[in-house]
Amino acid sequence: MNASCVSSPSPITENIVDELRRIAPGGVCCNVDLAKVSRWKIGGRADCVVSPATHDEVKKIVSFLNSRNLSFLAFGSTSNLLFSDQGLRAVAICIGPRMSGVEVDGDCFHVKGGTWVPSLARSVARAGYSGFEHVCGIPGTVGGLVMMNGGSLRRSASEYLVEILSVTATGETRITAKEDCGFGYRRSHFQDSGQIITGVTFRFEHRDLYSQIRRRMLTILSDRRAKFPQRMPNCGSVFKAHDEMYAQIGPPGAVLDKLGFKGRRIGGAQVSLEHANFINNVGGACASDVRRLAHEMKEAVFAETGYLIEPEACFVESCGRVRPLI
Ligand SMILES: Cc1cc2nc3c(=O)[nH]c(=O)nc-3n(C[C@H](O)[C@H](O)[C@H](O)COP(=O)(O)OP(=O)(O)OC[C@H]3O[C@@H](n4cnc5c(N)ncnc54)[C@H](O)[C@@H]3O)c2cc1C
Structure with missing residues (x-):
């Protein structure tokens, strides 16, 4: 596990919150308990969460935060x-x-960044197009x-993607064609660019x-219900599949299962009993519990197979930097 943020961001003052409220009316919340609202139900308090409603609001927010030298x-x-705790x-x-919202123009779907993926999969299916069932x-x-x-099912969202509309880290509008997005397995250039999609x-x-199409989607959903934990908070697969390990031995879940990780627990974080690549928050888990457990899992896979799984x-540090979980 690497060291965390080197410097603390400038404080978010009341004036800054007021300005954000002016830019995104009805979309600003302060002192948000991340352990209540985040998917893993883990984290300390976020000073300020702003939920813009339009591309233009995102641009204004980013320009404003830059002008005040604030991280986001x-x-x-x-x-x-x-x-982070x-x-x-x-x-x-x-x-x-x-x-969120979807506009359909012939075989093109223009989708806003906050649209819920399962709803988009249903809209695509209802319009009579196949190929997107895997994300349902x-x-x-x-x-x-x-x-x-x-x-899922060894497919990626970028397959039918044409272009992406984003706001750059300095507040400009950018349209990026698929060829320039650097897509790979669970990879895109956007992960390093600071752009907002x-x-x-x-x-x-x-x-x-x-x-x-609906029949295929129902099969996918029922397979997922049978394979993945449903009740406890988690963030899906902790580790990506490693191509060579996948071909030689199997996916991380199967390898971790063979290594006896199902049920292994540190604090409130426990490897799922249903799927060994999921870490559940079984009650009061801290970010450090999850990261220590993930670290053990990675080390054990390396010791046993010689493959380094990513x-x-x-992990979101308190300064806002997003980096790999461990
Ligand atoms: C039960 C469960 C099952 C899952 N199954 C799968 C699966 O089968 N396949 C799969 O690929 N994933 C799966 N996941 C992981 C997760 O759902 C996906 O990665 C999902 O697409 C993340 O979307 P999000 O909106 O929650 O992104 P977040 O978790 O909020 O963010 C993920 C990353 O994207 C960035 N980000 C998010 N939105 C934007 C934006 N608009 N502009 C710029 N950056 C942005 C964040 O900074 C962060 O780096 C699963 C998760 C769970 C909990």
């Missing part, structure tokens, strides 16, 4: 994020329900999905009967 980070539904001193920009059970926003190039255009090609989940 974007997130969606936090389904891939572990927040120290909370968050940077401004958190939530691209979520206030910024992923609990995240379109911005988060594209940033992580998420997907506000919209994504997809173009679907293959048509099918809605009843057939975390898929991310």
Whole structure:
């Protein structure tokens, strides 16, 4: 585990909050308990969370925060994020329900960054396009999905993507064509650019009967219900699949299962009894419990197989820096 933030961000004063309220009316919350609202139900308090409703509001927020030399980070539904026990001193920009919606233009879908992924999968299916069923059970926003190039069944969200609308770290509008997004397995250039994804255009090609697509989606959802833990807070798979290890031995979950990790517990963090690549918060887990457990899992896989598995989940430091979980 690496050292954390080197410097603390400037404090978020009342004047700053007032200005954010002017830019994004109805979208600012202060002193937010991340252990209540984040997906893993872990984290200290966030000083300020702002939820813009439009691309223009995002631009104004970013320009304003830059002018005041304030740190910020974007997130969606936090389904891939572990927040620090120290909370968050940077401004958190939530691209979520206030910024969601889908416009259909022929075979093109223009989707706002905060759109809920399962709802988009249903809209695509209802319009009679197949190929996007694999995301129907992923609990995240379109911005988060594209940033992580998420997907399932060995497919990725970028497959039918045309371009991304974003706000750069300095507050400019940018449109990036798919070829320039640096997509790879659970990778995109956006992970290092500080850009905020506000919209994504997809173009679907293959048509099918809605009843057939729906049948496939129901099968995917029922397989996921059988495989993945449902009741406890978690952030999905902790580790990404390693190509060579996958081919030679299997996915991280299977390897960790063989190593006896199911049920292993540190504090309130426990490796799921259903799937050994999931860490559940079984009650009062701290970020440090989760990270220590993940560290043990990674070390054990390396000792046994010689493969270094990389975390898929991310850690948010109190200064707002997002980095790999361990
Ligand atoms: C039960 C469960 C099952 C899961 N199954 C899968 C699965 O099958 N496949 C899969 O790929 N993932 C899976 N995940 C992980 C997670 O759902 C995906 O990574 C999801 O796409 C993240 O979306 P989010 O909105 O929650 O992003 P967040 O977790 O909020 O953020 C993830 C990253 O994206 C950044 N980010 C988010 N939104 C934006 C934006 N608009 N602009 C710029 N940066 C942004 C954040 O800074 C962070 O770095 C699962 C998670 C859970 C809890």
